[in-house]
Amino acid sequence: MAELAPYAVSEANSRGRRRAEAAPNTRGEFQRDRDRIIHSGAFRRLEYKTQVFVNHEGDLFRTRLTHSIEVAQIARSIARCLHLNEDLVEAIALAHDLGHTPFGHAGQEALNACMKDYGGFEHNLQSLRVVDMLEERYAEFDGLNLCFETREGILKHCSAINAAKLGELGERFLHNRRPSLEAQIANLADEIAYNNHDVDDGLRSGLIELEQLAVVPLVATQLNEVRRAYPDLPERRAVHETVRRMINTLASDLIRQSERNISAQGLSAIEDVRSAPVMIAFSAEMNEQQRVLKNFLHTHLYRHYRVMRMSSKAQRIISDLFAVFMQDVRLLPPSFQRQTEQERARAVADYIAGMTDRYAIREHRRLFAVDEVLA
Ligand code: MG
Numbered sequence: 140m141a142e143l144a145p146y147a148v149s150e151a152n153s154r155g156r157r158r159a160e161a162a163p164n165t166r167g168e169f170q171r172d173r174d175r176i177i178h179s180g181a182f183r184r185l186e187y188k189t190q191v192f193v194n195h196e197g198d199l200f201r202t203r204l205t206h207s208i209e210v211a212q213i214a215r216s217i218a219r220c221l222h223l224n225e226d227l228v229e230a231i232a233l234a235h236d237l238g239h240t241p242f243g244h245a246g247q248e249a250l251n252a253c254m255k256d257y258g259g260f261e262h263n264l265q266s267l268r269v270v271d272m273l274e275e276r277y278a279e280f281d282g283l284n285l286c287f288e289t290r291e292g293i294l295k296h297c298s299a300i301n302a303a304k305l306g307e308l309g310e311r312f313l314h315n316r317r318p319s320l321e322a323q324i325a326n327l328a329d330e331i332a333y334n335n336h337d338v339d340d341g342l343r344s345g346l347i348e349l350e351q352l353a354v355v356p357l358v359a360t361q362l363n364e365v366r367r368a369y370p371d372l373p374e375r376r377a378v379h380e381t382v383r384r385m386i387n388t389l390a391s392d393l394i395r396q397s398e399r400n401i402s403a404q405g406l407s408a409i410e411d412v413r414s415a416p417v418m419i420a421f422s423a424e425m426n427e428q429q430r431v432l433k434n435f436l437h438t439h440l441y442r443h444y445r446v447m448r449m450s451s452k453a454q455r456i457i458s459d460l461f462a463v464f465m466q467d468v469r470l471l472p473p474s475f476q477r478q479t480e481q482e483r484a485r486a487v488a489d490y491i492a493g494m495t496d497r498y499a500i501r502e503h504r505r506l507f508a509v510d511e512v513l514a
Pocket of ligand 1: 206235236329
């Protein structure tokens with residue numbers, strides 16, 4: 140790794156793991172975190188979880204897994220340019236969606252509604268639960284025992300009530316302090332990734348048309364340039380070239396603006412990062428352009444009637460499963476059975492959140508389809 144800036148996270152200034160372990164001898168601590176994430180069961184399941192489109196709708200659409208890999212790629216490029224810790228941003232990016240339910244945001248909303256009397260369900264917190272407790276891969280501890288900075292980056296946001304229960308990890312939400320620059324990068328790399336791949340997937344699915352995107356300056360500017368330079372380019376290829384340029388434009392803007400912010404603030408150590416305002420940011424103009432794109436996607440893609448149909452069905456599956464498991468604990472696999480209502484609710488939420496799209500659909504069929512008596 141190239142030399143790190145003095146305000147980057149490093150092994151020297153890391154707050155370490157919750158449970159002390161011998162230092163790795165062939166790789167760095169944050170590489171080890173990344174490797175543990177890649178070998179986790181929750182990471183493999185991301186392959187079969189919805190981003191926007193239900194996993195089996197089409198083989199070419201993004202899933203949570205390919206989304207996470209794209210986020211890691213964008214985050215690493217930005218971190219390298221800014222002399223920040225590339226291994227750490229990669230670990231955060233690959234882990235950031237581990238706690239997602241099946242069926243994307245529809246699934247998360249449904250599970251949160253089911254859990255409203257039991258402390259709610261939040262996918263960020265769930266990602267942390269996965270790496271801190273739910274993965275069972277090590278003889279000596281539950282979870283993956285990741286470094287503080289990786290866990291801090293996974294917990295993007297958190298309510299004050301939950302933050303108060305999280306000890307040192309929750310402190311920044313209570314005292315208005317910032318996470319590392321690496322965590323800030325992973326957060327915005329997520330945004331760059333999904334805004335762009337949702338344009339690509341939206342067009343590929345036919346739910347949005349290229350002409351509609353003329354009202355979105357971020358897309359229109361790049362598309363017009365591509366059309367001017369390559370008038371005969373087939374549409375699909377023009378879309379790819381446009382999306383590629385959009386990602387580049389956003390990442391370059393982010394790098395430039397963040398460099399400006401960092402030098403204006405005069406950061407010289409990691410402690411400065413925590414007390415400074417957010418440093419990793421787009422320029423005001425790019426923020427505005429992103430806002431227009433997000434609004435467009437909300438109106439025309441995420442609320443498209445065909446997406447709404449998927450979401451409505453997904454919500455029904457999740458709330459049916461939750462209700463039936465709460466009603467009769469004996470229907471759960473033994474390792475998820477709990478006696479008190481509160482504990483049972485959390486275990487059911489863990490069980491459901493861990494499901495892939497198709498597993499949830501199958502499980503629903505097994506429990507509710509009356510012609511499948513041999514389930
Ligand atoms: Mg994400």
